[in-house]
Amino acid sequence: MGRERRRLLVANWKMHFVRAQALEYLKIFTERVRNINKTELVLAPPFTLLETVGRELQKTQIKLAAQNLFYERQGAFTGEISPLMLKDLGCHYVIVGHSERRRLFGETDEIINKKLRAALDAEIAPILCVGETLEERRAGRTQQVLEVQIRGALHTPSPPSGRGSPPPLREGLGERSEDLVIAYEPVWAIGTGVNAEPHEAEANALFIRELLAQLFSAEIAQKIRILYGGSVNPANFEGFLRQPNIDGALVGGASLDPEAFAQLAQMAERLSELS
């Protein structure tokens, strides 16, 4: 039986590259992944490169993502970027709640919930990042932390009454559950060269899927893709790809090298061809 969920590989370029570098990258990467069609490939360049990269990707099967968004559609929010602007540039996905945004820019679960709703409203698929710190892991609180982050980001248990209060997210998500992606990214594994053990990541991915079944339904939970992120590279990726509840990866450092990222894409494709 084939895999129910299509594998997904997302490059998070973070704050790297100017136009000439991005174009050079694309020349190499698009050529290397030309034949990949079973695995979904996504590039998330910084805002300044969305138009340049987006234009090049139009000629390919690769999709465009933003690394962040603001939750209002327009208005006096100096320096912010709205979901409508991202949609206008052809973004298919947007990363929401990355640990760097939580830690360095004070994003709370409440803000992340608003961003997630705004993305879905604009028909941009959110990639919601969750994960525990080293201290939380050492204290044995990983799954507790994941639960708080996921409930906070996805769920409005009792929507506040009154004018303009948003409906619970489950109503908004409905048939578009496949549009939601969760990236399990242990904070201690991001950019450190120390990855989680695949079986540990799988246990946490399974925990997330079971929680999604409670929040939405078993059927929806089976459709939502769960990625692993944290020091993924060509030497360790296969271990993650072989886990039943891990549907791909969100990749930072290794995605900056087009050859290495193409290698990850080929690995995912080979396994998808087998299953």
Ligand code: PEP
């Ligand atoms: C990330 O920032 O989402 C990430 C996974 O980074 P890295 O691959 O460098 O650990």
